[in-house]
Amino acid sequence: MIEFLALAACTAIQVEAGAHGPSSVFQVQYPAGSATPLGTLDRRLNAIGYSHAQNLVYGVDDDGRLVALDRSGRLVGTPSPPVHLLRHAVAGAVVGERLVVRVGPWLYSVGIDPGSADYGRISHEASLWPPAEGLAVDDFDLNAADGLLYGVTTHGQGATVVTVDPTTGRVNRVPGTGRLPGGSGYGAVTLSGDGSLYVTNNRHDGRSVLYRVALDGSGAVTEISVRPGLNTTDSSGCLAAPPVVEPPQPTPTPTPPQPTPPQPTPPQPTTTTPPPGAQPVVPPRVPPPAPPPNQPNEPVPPTPEPPPGSEPAPPQQQTPPPPPGDFNLPERKNASQAAEVRHNVRDQRRWSMAAILLILGAGALARQSARRR
Missing domain, CATH: 2.120.10.30 (TolB, C-terminal domain)
Known part of the structure; x- marks a missing residue:
């Protein structure tokens, strides 16, 4: 129809x-x-x-x-x-x-x-x-x-x-x-x-x-x-039928953009620029603790007497430990020098004791020779 x-x-x-x-x-x-x-x-x-x-x-x-x-x-x-x-x-x-x-x-x-x-x-x-x-x-x-x-x-x-x-x-x-x-x-x-x-x-x-x-x-x-x-x-x-004009489609209302909350800015490290010509400040370095020195009352082991008629044995030379890789650093160098001084003092004590023992031994030999005469 x-x-x-x-x-x-x-x-x-x-x-x-x-x-x-x-x-x-x-x-x-x-x-x-x-x-x-x-x-x-x-x-x-x-x-x-x-x-x-x-x-x-x-x-x-x-x-x-x-x-x-x-x-x-x-x-x-x-x-x-x-x-x-x-x-x-x-x-x-x-x-x-x-x-x-x-x-x-x-x-x-x-x-x-x-x-x-x-x-x-x-x-x-x-x-x-x-x-x-x-x-x-x-x-x-x-x-x-x-x-x-x-x-x-x-x-x-x-x-x-x-x-x-x-x-x-x-x-x-x-x-x-x-x-x-x-x-x-x-x-x-x-x-x-x-x-x-x-x-x-x-x-x-x-x-x-x-x-x-x-x-x-x-x-x-x-x-x-x-x-x-x-x-x-x-x-x-x-006449030909006029074209059908479709009603215009309503324009969609755009959704307003949602505001983005501000992001907190991380604190920036404060850098102090030295004045021209100033030397940079180097923070002091704390040297490592030195090893404790030998106790003065530490007993010295007795040196064995050499047999009669033999030359006294030369004292043993202590070979110092090899310096560390960073021996040029001031704190490391001071610690090495202190250790070397301690070794020299101990060696001098030992040499003094050996000299006293030699003198006492020489005196005893002299008295024995006088008696024989």
Whole structure:
């Protein structure tokens, strides 16, 4: 159901004019048929059709110039140079890059590509046949499904739905469609997506009437709306649906940055810079404790007496210990000197005792020799 309603909805541009004066532009909504005025042009316009590729409505003015409108009904660009054969164009529909219009018993195809050399010029023509049917077609619209133009031809007291081949000009009646009332002509024809043909009778009994004609073979014809009578009308056909504009997404509110607590600064060691020329202060070094000196009452071991007649043995030389690797340091040198002094004193004591013993021994020997004599 929703898809059907979407296809049935149709918006078309329609131009209308009285017997004299410029054309007024309306926006017509189908299937309701409501018309909204968009403005009045500075010229009389007819034979309009909608280009889906360009999203523009093209038509021909009374001077035979090609004119473009946007979907709001305003003139776009510069009209083409006038072409005399197009001055009385009525029915119109866009087929590809051409606006196909009817002028008398002829179909003319006018180029609408602004970049082509045939823009505003007739690039193809075909005669309508049979002429009796073709001469009374006031408007038509393109059916993209079969490539044919669908319109209404008026004859006598009634009107019927016909198709027109845009290439050959062949006109054929559509079977299964109901009979429409006659009048001055059906100037606005729109083929809607719901499979119906919406046609406007310009003037019938002083009124302009919009009908919906079913194309499903049922022959149903329904009156939709009534407006004051008009001299000329023409419809562009359904415009492309405007693009759906998504509402802008709200911009997320940025989270304010959390303040970072200050980090404590570690205390920096205070460095005192000596004045220029000052000698650096070297902290005093504490010498290691000296070994305790020998006790004065320490007993001296007795020296053995040498045998009679032998020379006394020279005293043993004490080999001082090797100096340490850092003997050049003052504190280490002082300790070594103190130890050497202590060794010398002890050696002197020993030598003194040995001398006394030698003297006493020599005296005893002398007394013994005197006795023997």
